[in-house]
Amino acid sequence: MALKLRLARHGRKRAPIYAIVVADSRAPRDGNYIEKIGVYDPRQPKDSAQRVVINAERVQYWLGVGAQATDRVAMFLGKAGLAPMPVQKNSVEKSKPKAKAQERAKERAEKEEAKKAAAAEAAAAPAEEAPAEAPAEEAAAE
Numbered sequence: 001m002a003l004k005l006r007l008a009r010h011g012r013k014r015a016p017i018y019a020i021v022v023a024d025s026r027a028p029r030d031g032n033y034i035e036k037i038g039v040y041d042p043r044q045p046k047d048s049a050q051r052v053v054i055n056a057e058r059v060q061y062w063l064g065v066g067a068q069a070t071d072r073v074a075m076f077l078g079k080a081g082l083a084p085m086p087v088q089k090n091s092v093e094k095s096k097p098k099a100k101a102q103e104r105a106k107e108r109a110e111k112e113e114a115k116k117a118a119a120a121e122a123a124a125a126p127a128e129e130a131p132a133e134a135p136a137e138e139a140a141a142e
Contacts, residue, residue: 003022003023004022005059005068005073006023006072007019007021007029007072008021017041017042019036020039020040020073021034022037035062038059038076039052052079052080059077060082
């Protein structure tokens with residue numbers, strides 16, 4: 001029997017509160033569980049001590065027996081110092097902009113480069129033209 005440390009939802013509509021439970025991995029989310037080892041209340045402020053309450057002794061026992069924590073519960077245990085902090089997964093492919101957005105960004109970058117080049121040419125051109133005009137004026141004056 002594979003054991004999981006996971007969340008079981010309680011509370012009413014739009015006011016969830018989750019029990020951190022030890023359950024058989026095949027049992028439904030809110031179905032039978034072996035033991036309740038903590039509570040997670042997402043309605044509490046993030047810095048509140050009542051947001052996540054865990055019975056550390058029982059967590060250590062169940063982890064020692066071979067229970068596996070789900071991703072969310074593993075984060076809670078890592079923050080509490082009861083287990084190593086899990087690596088957070090970021091899907092780079094999902095967060096990348098799509099093809100059209102990449103094309104628009106490329107076009108914007110090209111336009112910015114063109115503006116900078118034009119500004120640089122405009123700044124350099126008067127400096128070059130000024131000496132070129134001065135000898136022409138001197139020749140006309142003689």
